[in-house]
Every structure is written in structure tokens, then in C-alpha cells.
Amino acid sequence: MTATESSGSVDAESAPAVPVVDGIRAAIADGEFVPDQRLVEADLSERFGASRASVRTALVQLTSEGLVERVQNRGARVRAISLAEAIEMTEVRMALEGLCAAKAAERLTDDNRDQLRGIGSAMQAAVAAGDLLGYSEQNKELHALIRALGGQTTARAILERLRGQNVRHQFQLAMQPGRAAASLPQHLEIIEALCAGDPDAAEAAMRSHLRSVIDTLPDVAASRPRRFNAL
Structure with missing residues (x-):
């Protein structure tokens, strides 16, 4: 050649x-x-x-x-991931998304606050209507917005990769009976802490939310095939 x-x-x-x-x-x-x-x-x-x-x-x-x-x-x-891998990934998310939430709380504009509260209202409407797919989409949008508003490019890049590996598992979690109603107040707490400009409260609320995800994962695993999609 x-x-x-x-x-x-x-x-x-x-x-x-x-x-x-x-x-x-x-x-x-x-x-x-x-x-x-x-x-x-x-x-x-x-x-x-x-x-x-x-x-x-x-x-x-x-x-x-x-x-x-x-x-x-x-x-x-x-690639499929095990329950143990899913838990480890969510533990990493706790640290990094908590960081992004804390940084975002210090950077918000009034337009950002309107965006966040708009997502919160849409999440409430989806739960009230029993629209799990709609709630799942709003959930994804909220977390993506917080990552973007945090301005922490390294954390964001790592989180995007983890999301890619775990997206199917996150969808399965969102479809778990009762999960949307349980996670809604957690998301609203994150939004309010962000809008209040309180980085410590925003980080704590995000970590608490993701801890509840970890606690729910075994139930999701028990109701699905032995391995999760590598999102």
C-alpha cells in the first residue's frame, strides 16, 4: 500500500x-x-x-x-453489570453528584432557579398522573441540569460515563412500583436547597437521595434478571 x-x-x-x-x-x-x-x-x-x-x-x-x-x-x-457493580457506581455518583450540587448552588441565576422549579413541577405532575416514563425523563433532565450548572467538568465527564453504563438500570429503577412517589420529595428537597443557594444542604440532599437509590437496588435486582444493562 x-x-x-x-x-x-x-x-x-x-x-x-x-x-x-x-x-x-x-x-x-x-x-x-x-x-x-x-x-x-x-x-x-x-x-x-x-x-x-x-x-x-x-x-x-x-x-x-x-x-x-x-x-x-x-x-x-x-456489557451487563452485576448488583455489586451497580452499587459501586452509585456510591461514586454520591460523591461526585454531591459535589456538582454544592457547586451549582453557588452559581445559580434566576433563570436557573426557574428551570429547576419547572422540572420539579413537571415531576409532581407526572407522579400525580402515574406517568412513570414522563417522571423518568424529568429525573434524567434534572440530574443532567445539575451536572451542567455545577461547572465541574471533570466530575461531569466521569458522571456521564457512569450514566452511560447504568442508564438501563436507572430506567428499571424508575419503573419500580412506588419508586417515583418515594423519590419525588427527595428531588424536591434537592431543588429547594439549590434554589436557596445553600451548597451544604444541596450536597447533603443529593447524597441522601442517592443513598436511597443504593438501598433500593437489591429490590430492583430481585425483580429483574440477574444482571443489569451496562448503561
Whole structure:
């Protein structure tokens, strides 16, 4: 292969890799690709209109992110996580999301407060209507907004990766009977502490909320298959 051909090959393989990575990641996050599902390169290549080499590159990246695992002689599949792993990830979230909440409390504008209270009202309406999917979406939006408002880029990057690994498990938790009603006052407490500009209270409220998530995980595990989707 000539130098020109080699350079062209690298460009062709690397250019589509980003959208392929994003597409597979989104399909895992949305639960379209489920735990232990095989990820066949030919199928992914056809779906995303990318070369097999680009798909392979994307799977390598997603393996490094913990979303995919490669099994010898069996190819790639969506990684599943154990209950113990889910608990460990949530313990890390307690520390980092608590930090983000504390920092966010010191940075809020009036528009930010309106955003937070708007999400709180939407969460209350969803619980009142029994709309678990709507509540789950508002829950996700609230946590994402707090991470963004905290301005702690390192913590945010780590949390985004953990969310990617745990998104399916978080969805299962949200669908657990009675969970939305139990977590609603916890989220409202976080919102009020943030809006009051109290970093200590915001961090404590976030940590308390995530501690309740940890306490609920065994019940979720008992009602679902033995392993969670690696979100």
C-alpha cells in the first residue's frame, strides 16, 4: 500500500467512527440494544451506513467506556453489570453528584432557579398522573441540569460515563412500583436547597437521595434478571 493509500484508508475509517459511536451508545442508553445482546459488525455497518472498520473502531472505544465487552471467538456484546457493580457506581455518583450540587448552588441565576422549579413541577405532575416514563425523563433532565450548572467538568465527564453504563438500570429503577412517589420529595428537597443557594444542604440532599437509590437496588435486582444493562 502506498503512503497516499494508507493516508486515505485512515481518513475513511476514522471519519464515520464518531457518528457510529454515538449511534451505538444511544441505542444502548435507550434500551434498544439490551444486556448481553450480540453486536454484529455487519448489521451495525448496514444500520449506520459505515464501513466495517469504522464499526470495529467504534466498538473498541465503547469497550473502553464499559458499554461493550468483547468475548473471545464470540465477538462483541452489550456489557451487563452485576448488583455489586451497580452499587459501586452509585456510591461514586454520591460523591461526585454531591459535589456538582454544592457547586451549582453557588452559581445559580434566576433563570436557573426557574428551570429547576419547572422540572420539579413537571415531576409532581407526572407522579400525580402515574406517568412513570414522563417522571423518568424529568429525573434524567434534572440530574443532567445539575451536572451542567455545577461547572465541574471533570466530575461531569466521569458522571456521564457512569450514566452511560447504568442508564438501563436507572430506567428499571424508575419503573419500580412506588419508586417515583418515594423519590419525588427527595428531588424536591434537592431543588429547594439549590434554589436557596445553600451548597451544604444541596450536597447533603443529593447524597441522601442517592443513598436511597443504593438501598433500593437489591429490590430492583430481585425483580429483574440477574444482571443489569451496562448503561
